[in-house]
Amino acid sequence: MSREPEASSAQTVRYEVDSEGIALITIHRPEKHNALNRQVLAELDRYFWQARQDEDVKGIILTGAGDKSFCAGADVQQFTELDAYSGHRFALYGQAVFNRVEEMPKPVVAAVNGYALGGGFELAMACHLRVAADHAVFGLPEVSLGLIPGFGGTQRLPRLIGRGLATELILTAERISARRAFEIGLVNRVVPIEHLLDSARELVHAIVSKAPVAVALALEALRQSDLPLRQGLRLEAALFGQACATADFREGVSAFLERRKASFKGR
Numbered sequence: 333m334s335r336e337p338e339a340s341s342a343q344t345v346r347y348e349v350d351s352e353g354i355a356l357i358t359i360h361r362p363e364k365h366n367a368l369n370r371q372v373l374a375e376l377d378r379y380f381w382q383a384r385q386d387e388d389v390k391g392i393i394l395t396g397a398g399d400k401s402f403c404a405g406a407d408v409q410q411f412t413e414l415d416a417y418s419g420h421r422f423a424l425y426g427q428a429v430f431n432r433v434e435e436m437p438k439p440v441v442a443a444v445n446g447y448a449l450g451g452g453f454e455l456a457m458a459c460h461l462r463v464a465a466d467h468a469v470f471g472l473p474e475v476s477l478g479l480i481p482g483f484g485g486t487q488r489l490p491r492l493i494g495r496g497l498a499t500e501l502i503l504t505a506e507r508i509s510a511r512r513a514f515e516i517g518l519v520n521r522v523v524p525i526e527h528l529l530d531s532a533r534e535l536v537h538a539i540v541s542k543a544p545v546a547v548a549l550a551l552e553a554l555r556q557s558d559l560p561l562r563q564g565l566r567l568e569a570a571l572f573g574q575a576c577a578t579a580d581f582r583e584g585v586s587a588f589l590e591r592r593k594a595s596f597k598g599r
Contacts, residue, residue: 345359359376405450
């Protein structure tokens with residue numbers, strides 16, 4: 333069942349769902365380059381939870397307002413208040429929010445429309461896939477501020493591009509272009525800014541046309557692909573068995589044998 337787009341009245345994050353079941357979540361602090369603060373994190377958490385619970389939502393696109401910044405990291409002004417205890421708590425909170433993005437059973441595509449720095453880069457990495465505008469820039473500048481990445485950067489970046497390159501990017505605080513990010517496997521597509529959301533929607537549609545339960549199970553297997561091989565294979569086999577018990581599996585096999593398009597119901 334489709335529905336008309338609906339927008340929130342949130343001050344820092346906007347949420348809308350189109351008639352095809354694609355939720356668009358937009359960080360809306362253009363005057364601050366869409367920087368993260370506690371309010372933004374709380375609203376992101378709320379809207380990702382809403383998208384997860386809404387049966388009409390099939391996939392999610394995350395982007396930033398404007399064409400300059402996806403998210404330029406955490407709002408540095410709040411760093412003046414941090415000490416060892418509060419810094420630890422702040423990192424745990426940001427990690428928890430980003431973990432829930434990564435653990436979404438529906439596909440999440442980051443549409444990176446400009447600078448993705450620090451926490452913004454870490455947020456993009458928590459998404460399942462990344463489409464970047466050709467002027468986008470990625471970087472983890474934390475060591476230049478006397479910090480380290482705290483919202484998952486030291487853990488997700490090596491898993492995405494390998495430890496050697498990740499070590500270099502983190503320790504030098506080097507910024508890289510969208511094209512370089514594509515070359516090292518960090519982003520899936522690079523397109524002109526005017527085609528960014530269309531490309532992200534195309535990618536989401538390509539996924540949501542498949543069996544929803546199978547997509548969710550595949551995402552779970554991929555999320556744990558850093559397990560030791562034998563443990564990962566056991567997980568894969570268990571999830572494969574779960575897929576075999578679904579009505580969508582029976583429908584998919586029947587449609588293939590009958591040479592027709594499958595009609596998946598998500599069960």
